[in-house]
Amino acid sequence: DAKTTQPPSMDCAEGRAANLPCNHSTISGNEYVYWYRQIHSQGPQYIIHGLKNNETNEMASLIITEDRKSSTLILPHATLRDTAVYYCIVLNSGGSNYKLTFGKGTLLTVNP
Amino acid sequence: DAGVTQSPTHLIKTRGQHVTLRCSPISGHKSVSWYQQVLGQGPQFIFQYYEKEERGRGNFPDRFSARQFPNYSSELNVNALLLGDSALYLCASSFNREALYGYTFGSGTRLTVV
Numbered sequence: 267d268a269k270t271t272q273p274p275s276m277d278c279a280e281g282r283a284a285n286l287p288c289n290h291s292t293i294s295g296n297e298y299v300y301w302y303r304q305i306h307s308q309g310p311q312y313i314i315h316g317l318k319n320n321e322t323n324e325m326a327s328l329i330i331t332e333d334r335k336s337s338t339l340i341l342p343h344a345t346l347r348d349t350a351v352y353y354c355i356v357l358n359s360g361g362s363n364y365k366l367t368f369g370k371g372t373l374l375t376v377n378p
Numbered sequence: 379d380a381g382v383t384q385s386p387t388h389l390i391k392t393r394g395q396h397v398t399l400r401c402s403p404i405s406g407h408k409s410v411s412w413y414q415q416v417l418g419q420g421p422q423f424i425f426q427y428y429e430k431e432e433r434g435r436g437n438f439p440d441r442f443s444a445r446q447f448p449n450y451s452s453e454l455n456v457n458a459l460l461l462g463d464s465a466l467y468l469c470a471s472s473f474n475r476e477a478l479y480g481y482t483f484g485s486g487t488r489l490t491v492v
Contacts, residue, residue: 298478300480302480307485308485308486309382309468309470309483309484309485309486310421310468310470310481310483311483312479312480312481312482315478315479315480351420353420364426364433364434364475364476364477365411365423365426365434365436366411366413366421366423366470366481367423368413368420368421368422369420370418370419370420371420
């Protein structure tokens with residue numbers, strides 16, 4: 267699976283948009299980009315995923331560049347409850363092993 | 379509907395002992411995966427089970443084993459515990475192996491080895 271690079275930490279003001287970047291320059295054609303988050307003392311939570319098109323759901327939007335080498339997770343109106351570690355993961359949809367390979371993620375702190 | 383449930387929530391064991399952790403997936407989910415998360419790190423894949431068969435194994439020693447039962451619940455067993463096995467153990471379930479719409483994680487079992 268392709269490796270991802272994320273900033274270790276980011277801050278965001280409550281009510282503002284949080285834009286979390288991820289670099290995955292070695293991604294291959296059949297690999298999806300997934301985002302999970304982990305709030306302190308809880309298990310990771312699935313947020314969104316995409317292959318090449320931008321995606322939106324009730325939690326967030328995912329913007330993938332045309333060359334697919336990077337992506338941005340957007341939380342449109344961050345709240346204090348969005349403070350968490352956010353993980354960007356690349357997953358091979360056609361492989362035989364569907365394990366998630368977590369890096370250290372980005373600690374997003376939403377400030378009042 | 380109940381989410382992924384894990385038991386116990388916390389556990390303290392002594393070096394050399396054995397431990398069994400349990401996981402009940404979401405109803406209808408047939409795949410269960412186990413992850414280990416040490417403090418300050420992201421979760422690390424241990425096993426995936428689907429339809430009661432092992433479908434994937436991470437880079438963990440043979441002291442770690444698991445199984446999945448006919449009702450799709452799962453156990454993770456760790457023998458000869460070491461201090462380094464202290465971690466949060468997470469269980470994740472999905473309807474199928476591919477989990478295209480993501481895995482659902484439990485809140486984990488916090489294991490402390492003393």
